[in-house]
Amino acid sequence: MNYPFNAFRKGDISSNELIRQMIVFETTSQSQSQSEKPFISKEQDIQSLDNLLEELNELIGLKKVKVLVNEMIAYTEMQQIRRNAGLQSAPLVLHMIFKGNPGTGKTTIARLLGKIFCAMGILKKGHLIEIERADLVGEYIGHTAQKVKQQVKDALGGILFIDEAYSLARGGEKDFGKEAIDALVKAMEDHKDELILILAGYMEEMDEFLQINPGLQSRFPIHIDFEDYTIEELIDISELMVEQKEYVLSKSAKAKLYSLLASKKKRDGINSGNARLVRNLIEKAIRKQAVRLRHKSIYTRDDLMILLRNDFDFTEGEN
Ligand SMILES: Nc1ncnc2c1ncn2[C@@H]1O[C@H](COP(=O)(O)OP(=O)(O)O)[C@@H](O)[C@H]1O
Numbered sequence: 217m218n219y220p221f222n223a224f225r226k227g228d229i230s231s232n233e234l235i236r237q238m239i240v241f242e243t244t245s246q247s248q249s250q251s252e253k254p255f256i257s258k259e260q261d262i263q264s265l266d267n268l269l270e271e272l273n274e275l276i277g278l279k280k281v282k283v284l285v286n287e288m289i290a291y292t293e294m295q296q297i298r299r300n301a302g303l304q305s306a307p308l309v310l311h312m313i314f315k316g317n318p319g320t321g322k323t324t325i326a327r328l329l330g331k332i333f334c335a336m337g338i339l340k341k342g343h344l345i346e347i348e349r350a351d352l353v354g355e356y357i358g359h360t361a362q363k364v365k366q367q368v369k370d371a372l373g374g375i376l377f378i379d380e381a382y383s384l385a386r387g388g389e390k391d392f393g394k395e396a397i398d399a400l401v402k403a404m405e406d407h408k409d410e411l412i413l414i415l416a417g418y419m420e421e422m423d424e425f426l427q428i429n430p431g432l433q434s435r436f437p438i439h440i441d442f443e444d445y446t447i448e449e450l451i452d453i454s455e456l457m458v459e460q461k462e463y464v465l466s467k468s469a470k471a472k473l474y475s476l477l478a479s480k481k482k483r484d485g486i487n488s489g490n491a492r493l494v495r496n497l498i499e500k501a502i503r504k505q506a507v508r509l510r511h512k513s514i515y516t517r518d519d520l521m522i523l524l525r526n527d528f529d530f531t532e533g534e535n
């Protein structure tokens with residue numbers, strides 16, 4: 217059977233069509249055991265997987281992430297189908313490491329992956345529990361195990377996402393962080409079919425953390441690097457954000473935003489390709505626009521929507 221996968225990758229057929237064709241293969245396959253459940257049975261699941269993949273691909277930038285995520289999804293699908301076809305399949309270990317600066321889309325992708333794996337039938341719920349050190353590390357003996365247990369319990373059926381994961385290893389000898397790591401490793405084993413664990417944080421810190429804890433590295437087969445956004449990508453993201461809020465950027469406002477981002481990049485270098493910064497700038501501009509409009513007695517629908525250059529005039533230190 218020649219899977220129509222290449223056609224899907226090239227965009228010639230939709231993921232809906234791909235999955236349909238794969239199901240046809242599965243139900244006609246000689247080697248399929250009758251007792252095995254079909255890979256995806258409900259029309260609504262197929263539909264929502266299609267929508268979610270579209271949502272992923274519509275995100276601005278993240279090119280390498282999208283390629284890798286698409287590959288991972290395809291691989292996971294194929295392993296399930298191979299298993300159902302009686303072929304050898306690799307175990308689906310989907311614990312991941314996300315490396316990148318703040319605001320590069322790590323949480324956004326994790327949330328979407330939860331939904332995608334849920335639509336694929338790999339996770340029961342697909343929700344995201346996002347936590348950090350303080351949510352896991354306790355203050356007295358026994359406290360940490362209890363905290364980790366609770367977080368794992370809340371995350372079952374979904375994704376447990378630990379931001380700045382290396383901070384677990386930073387407390388020194390008497391710290392309970394190490395205990396949290398051990399408890400997490402145990403939970404990964406105990407609940408390997410019910411939970412995906414994602415450790416996230418800055419690139420260098422994550423690398424160092426994994427080097428110090430070599431046992432961890434092998435438990436996380438998927439590593440995804442989130443690069444800083446370019447200024448052009450940040451502008452696209454800002455347009456998407458204002459559109460979602462039913463605002464628009466005037467041409468000169470866009471130019472002003474561009475120069476704000478460019479000077480920030482020049483000043484700060486690292487950590488300037490940050491979509492959260494863009495979100496904050498837009499929210500600030502929206503507040504400034506509100507104040508500006510309040511001083512006018514009449515305004516049109518367009519006035520209510522448009523963000524002008526002046527709305528992005530922030531005083532020093534404000535951005
Ligand atoms: N590629 C993108 N397209 C549109 N919005 C994005 C994109 N990446 C990030 N954002 C937005 O930027 C903000 C920060 O993203 P987030 O995923 O929280 O980053 P991180 O977890 O890496 O700090 C969120 O509001 C998110 O919606």
Ligand SMILES: [Mg+2]
Nearest residue numbers: 322323324379
């Ligand atoms: Mg985040």
